[in-house]
Every structure is written in structure tokens, then in C-alpha cells.
Amino acid sequence: MKDNIGTETVIHGRQWGALHGGYFSNSAIASPLVKTIKNILIKSPADVVVDLGGGTGFLLSQLRAQGVGDDVAFVNVDCSEAQLALSDGKDISSVCTLIDKFKRDDIASKDSRVLFVMRSVLHYFGEDGLSPLLCYLRSQAKAGEFFVHQTASFDNEEEAACLNVLYRHMRTHKWYPTAKDLQRHMTDSGWHVTDTTQALSLLLTSEDLSQRYALNTNDIAYIRDIVAREFGEMKGVFRLIPSGFQANLHYRIYTCVAVSS
Numbered sequence: 739m740k741d742n743i744g745t746e747t748v749i750h751g752r753q754w755g756a757l758h759g760g761y762f763s764n765s766a767i768a769s770p771l772v773k774t775i776k777n778i779l780i781k782s783p784a785d786v787v788v789d790l791g792g793g794t795g796f797l798l799s800q801l802r803a804q805g806v807g808d809d810v811a812f813v814n815v816d817c818s819e820a821q822l823a824l825s826d827g828k829d830i831s832s833v834c835t836l837i838d839k840f841k842r843d844d845i846a847s848k849d850s851r852v853l854f855v856m857r858s859v860l861h862y863f864g865e866d867g868l869s870p871l872l873c874y875l876r877s878q879a880k881a882g883e884f885f886v887h888q889t890a891s892f893d894n895e896e897e898a899a900c901l902n903v904l905y906r907h908m909r910t911h912k913w914y915p916t917a918k919d920l921q922r923h924m925t926d927s928g929w930h931v932t933d934t935t936q937a938l939s940l941l942l943t944s945e946d947l948s949q950r951y952a953l954n955t956n957d958i959a960y961i962r963d964i965v966a967r968e969f970g971e972m973k974g975v976f977r978l979i980p981s982g983f984q985a986n987l988h989y990r991i992y993t994c995v996a997v998s999s
Contacts, residue, residue: 761940762858763796765803770937771888772800774991775855778884779806784853786846788813790837790875791859795825802829813845838863838871842878854879856887858940858989860920865913872927879996885929886994888937890987891917892975897988900969900976904985907961908951917990929994937989939974944982958982 761767775787787806789798792814802812812830815837816822822832833844837859846852854875863871875885891914892898898916905912915923921931944958953961962983971977976985 759941761938762793765800767938768797768800768857770935771797771855771857771886771991772804774935774993775801775853775886776804776806778853778886778993779810782853782882782884783851784810784883785850786811786813786852788815788845788852788854790815790840790854790856791862792816792825792857793818793821795822795830795832797855797857798825798830811846815840815845838867838874840878852879852883854883854885854887856885856889858888858890858987860887860889861912861914863913864911865915868913868915869923869927872923872929876928876996881996881998883996884993885996886991888989888991889920890914890940890989891920892988893917896969897972897975900965900972901985901987903968904961904965904976907964908947908953908957910951914987920992924992924994928997928999930997931992931994933993935991937991939989940987942985942987944979944984 779787787798787801787810789795789812792798793816795814798812798814813833814822814825814830815833815835817834817836819834822834825832833840835844842852860868860871879885892901893916895916898914901914905914917934924931944962947953948958959982962978965976965983966978969976974986974988976983
């Protein structure tokens, strides 16, 4: 994962909260995911909530603010020291490591019950890395434990292909599946998807993407033209504007439970 972050470290730290119109630091936008996690904790109490790739710890801080009790330990696992430096150490423990390398023993005692959460991370592992990661996460969970993640996935193959071409030309290995394909990967990796709900889509502007992926004006013009030629404008997914383009990542919240092997 760390290799796939690439140029993105430039927006880690205090700049992160303002990125993409503040999407990842907005309480209202995070609310559906926070509500889903709270409901799982009511039905299946956990001793530890671990946010995999949790960045600045925003999601865990929202859970605490929404009344998740003091008897639940919060652990933020992320490979970026700049992101973890902004986490509130009083309420959130930080583990600086890759999420495909972390060990359950690093975050919880032997008898603890763990709830795994994640927001907008799976795409970092690319098409070839998705299943190995899901299998690894399953190896760190006990049967019956939950994994709640908000992940970008699309209704059909054309929409997913459009965004994947866009990201490939931004020189990143990120990859987005269809919702159907993602559920298949989850099942094959030992996770049973019990529920999916929509989350607010993320508006991507070519201006923000230029900053995030170190793209210049010529890069944006090239990407704009090549995606437009292959896919045209696609309602709710990709559109042209005079200065470049806009796209949307369509997020869903997946509630999954580890099945017995």
C-alpha cells in the first residue's frame, strides 16, 4: 500500500481535512458510516474498534463524539506518520504500520472482541491486491467478528472502467470494482456481506486531483481527452468542464461478518 500512496503524501497532515471539499473531515458526510458502526456495536459489542487506514483518526473521533462508550478501545492503524500525528492520543491509540502487515496481537488482547472498520482504503491495493488483502484481514479476525467498510464501487462495468482508466492515466495503481465484483471478492475471502447501504458520492475535480497526484496542465488535458474519447460524458460519473473535468466516486457501506473456515 505504501508504494501506491506515491505522491499523495503531499496532502497528508493538516491539508488532508480540506481535500475534496472537506469530504473526509465532514461529520454529516461520515454520519451514515458512523451510524452503521454504532448499530453493529449494539448488536455485537466489541472491546476494540480498529480503523484500518484511519489517517487522522477522524472516523474514530466521530464514534466517540456520538456516544460510543469509554469501555471500547479505539485503535488507528495507518502507515503515514503525518496522518497519525493529528490523531487524538488521549482517546485513540495509534499503530504505524501497513494494514496488510498489522497483527491482531498489536491491537487487542487474546480474548478481546474486535470490530474492524475502514473508509476509502481498499482501492489502494489495486485489482491484483484486493483479494490477498481481504484474505489477510480475514486471517486476523475471529469467526463472527464484523468488518464495516465504506468503499467506492460502481453499478456496472462501464462506470468502473471509466474511473479505472482515469486513475491509470493519473499514474496510480488504484482500482475500483463493481459492487457485484466486490461482494464476490468478499465472499471468496471468507467474509459474508450482510448489508449494503449507499453513502454520499465523492466529487473529484481535476484541480484537486492535480494537487493530489502531481499533475500539470498538460496531464489534465491529456486525461480529459482520452477519457472523453473512450467513454464520453457519463451521467453521475464523468463530465467535462472548461478547465478540465469532474468525476464521482460512488460509495457504499458494506457490513460483513467473518465466517467459519
